[in-house]
Amino acid sequence: MTRKRRRLIAVLAGLGMLGIATGLVLSAFSDNLVFFYSPTDLKTKPVPPGRRLRIGGLVEQASVQHEADGKTVEFRVTDGKSDVPVVFSGALPDLFREGQGVVVEGRLAAGTLRADTVLAKHDERYMPPEVVDALKKSGHWQEGEAQR
Amino acid sequence: MSPAVAKFLAMGGYAAYVWPAYAAAVAVLGGLLLWSLGAYRRSRRELERLQRESGR
């Protein structure tokens, strides 16, 4: 019984140490584990121009403008506090629309993000269209929940 | 092909994504099933053969 108890304690202690070590490593590197920054992050910690970065937020309502060439699109990404203008030319993902969460990747030039990639974020809601219509009609629908 | 079947197979324009996903499920789960059952049958046959031989 005592050998078994010793092995049990060794396994539990080992897992505990491993958990603490992993937690410390993750919290130390947490800045690098973030997939994107918010527009507010961008205002508070300026990045050198020309560096590639990803910004995540919502596509601001009534900000999407399609250029005459049919490829280029301009819009603003907002987190409710600040926003960043984005220029992109290429194929947009199917979920892209105003109010939708997006992650844009590119370089800053004169305050505008020249994006080479636009990724749409999906939220955690799965619903049939009729339910959404009913919610909208009754006023219980919340457009694009705040993305962190 | 009737229009209803064609519409179903088209998956609203996502046929090239939905059907490969279901095919992958059939391939992975079916592969695990056949592999595991094959090994099970082989091991049982081997045991029976050995027991018959040692029984003689």
Add this chain to the structure above:
Amino acid sequence: MHRFANPARFMRLSAAIMPWCAALAAVLLGLGLYLALFVAPPDYQQGEDVRIMFIHVPAAWMASFVYALMALASAVAIIWRHPLADIAAQSAAPLGAGFTLLCLVTGSLWGERMWGTWWVWDARLTSVLVLFFLYLGYIALVNAFDEPGRGARAGAILALVGVVNLPIIKFSVDWWNTLHQPASVFRLGGPTIAPSMLWPLLVMALGFMLFFAALLMVRMRTALIAAKVRALRLAEVERHAAAVLTPRQAALP
């Protein structure tokens, strides 16, 4: 605990349970497929592409669940040396690897059109890829030793170390900004998925679970029978050796 760790008892119990488990799995997977493809409505944003979710989410749940089971069995094997625990962990590993692969492939197919990319290195996707390599590493390590006991011990330790990855997978979408969306079903405040889609998902998930349970029993029985075959062969060889040696020894003065 020891009563269930008895291999003979396991052979008897599993022989009784396995057919029911397999039959129920077949019924639930068939029903789940029907509900997912014909009954569930299209999503308001994703359209028909949402049907990939009925494969992707159960596969993802099973990928983590099987690993947790494997790690638990490994802990039991290390601490209490139960004869069935190593066999359970080793039988579960290829199944878990299969679920993880299916999760990654279907997620990629979904992401291409919805996100606009097959793959990104965000915390959720990366941690699930790490899970896949943990499974492969475990399988390789267990088979790398000539002596099965040492392979099992090394594998059990790797399985336990890899447990730290499970909370990272689960909470990656809450702790860090990720492209992957947060949980829809197992979350505080209840599911954010319409009942007409939740039911097909749960039926499918239960089908996946029973499919796994049935195959796990098949694979554990295979391993136990293989051990018996090895023991019989060894006994045969010893009998031969004895038969060959004895007359000569008898002839010695």
